[in-house]
Amino acid sequence: MLDFLDFTFLDILDIVLVATLLYYVYKLLKGTVAINIFIGIALVVLIWKITQALQMEMLSGLLGTLISLGAIAILIVFQPEVRKFLLMLGSTNFTNRRNFLNQLKFLKTEIHTSMNVEDIVSACEGMASTKTGALIVLERTHNLDFVKSSGDAMNAEINQPILESIFYKNSPLHDGAMIIKDNFIVATRIILPLSKKALPSRFGLRHRAAIGITETTDALCLVVSEETGRISYIKDGEFILFKNNNELAEMIRYDLN
Secondary structure, three states, rough: OOOOOOOOOOHHHHHHHHHHHHHHHHHHHOOOOHHHHHHHHHHHHHHHHHHHHHHHHHHHHHHHHHHHHHHHHHHHHHHHHHHHHHHHHHOOOOOOOOHHHOOOOOOOOOOOOOOHHHHHHHHHHHHHHHHEEEEEEEEEOOOHHHOOOOOEEEEEEEHHHHHHHHOOOOOOOOOOOEEEEEEEEEEEEEOOOOOOOOOOOOOHHHHHHHHHHHHOOEEEEEEOOOOOOOOEEEEEEEOOOOOOHHHHHHHHHHOOO
């Protein structure tokens, strides 16, 4: 009964590749305003295909022209997402099983981070009590070498005292961002790309830099405000709300894994 289905290995491969591409697109756009734009474009394409099937030549021709001319506009609208997608593909190390499985999260086994999240959150809490400004970047699967070169290399195991001493106001290393990978501080005084997103005036350059690096990579950021002493957690270019520091630590552990 199913002889009319000419299904080959290449068809299966085609479906798997399309599913993988759609997964990455969903992963990049999930939780952002861009997901609404993507849904709108998908609806326009669906209507276009329906009008083609119904041989509604005028409407299908109009929609086809609109879609073809809108390709450049789509690239402009989704510029941050396209950049992040290419960075994600470029940073995938296919010779390293752990990194590869981190990229394909729907295939990976559970991987536990060795990062001492409790000390990081405790250090942020201590700096918040003294209104000491800080910007901490937690590296995940995307390689951050392209920004590490703007600062000073370091190889120090993290603990609360060293984190607080680096961001102490009279420390020569306090200016800029700190990058943590696994359980080590790998760079300080980093200059991060700034986001062009409109932010309320109460947020300064630290918050804008944190949003900028999390828009283009999968890094996580913790910001301690020098003006208010408030701790901010930023992921995928968005502020993530939390009730207390215990919940913040749990969220970071979950996101790192």
